[in-house]
Amino acid sequence: MTNKVIFNGIEISQSRYDKTTVSIFDYLDKIRTLLERGLGKEDGNAQFSVDINFASNRSPKHNVKVNESTTKKTNEKIASILKKKVDNDYSDVTGLVKVNFLVEDRK
Numbered sequence: 001m002t003n004k005v006i007f008n009g010i011e012i013s014q015s016r017y018d019k020t021t022v023s024i025f026d027y028l029d030k031i032r033t034l035l036e037r038g039l040g041k042e043d044g045n046a047q048f049s050v051d052i053n054f055a056s057n058r059s060p061k062h063n064v065k066v067n068e069s070t071t072k073k074t075n076e077k078i079a080s081i082l083k084k085k086v087d088n089d090y091s092d093v094t095g096l097v098k099v100n101f102l103v104e105d106r107k
Contacts (some may be wrong), residue, residue: 002036045104
């Protein structure tokens with residue numbers, strides 16, 4: 001059984017909003033899909049935030065912040081999932097994105 005991962009809030013900080021903003025949403029949707037596939041019923045319901053730093057000519061960097069209801073094992077699993085390579089090149093994207101995710105049991 002998999003969990004449903006929902007965007008609970010997205011904050012984007014860029015110097016300008018253009019086609020790279022669309023790339024950010026594409027990236028976030030791929031991350032959400034990876035999380036849905038990687039998190040299971042044993043991980044339970046959780047809420048966590050991810051700061052994603054996009055900088056020219058390198059892969060996005062993640063900083064995960066979990067709340068107290070997220071177990072250490074689930075936190076480690078989230079970090080492992082976020083280390084996976086996401087298809088597409090995001091080296092032209094710059095900016096900081098803060099995303100709040102909500103994980104719920106799939107009904």
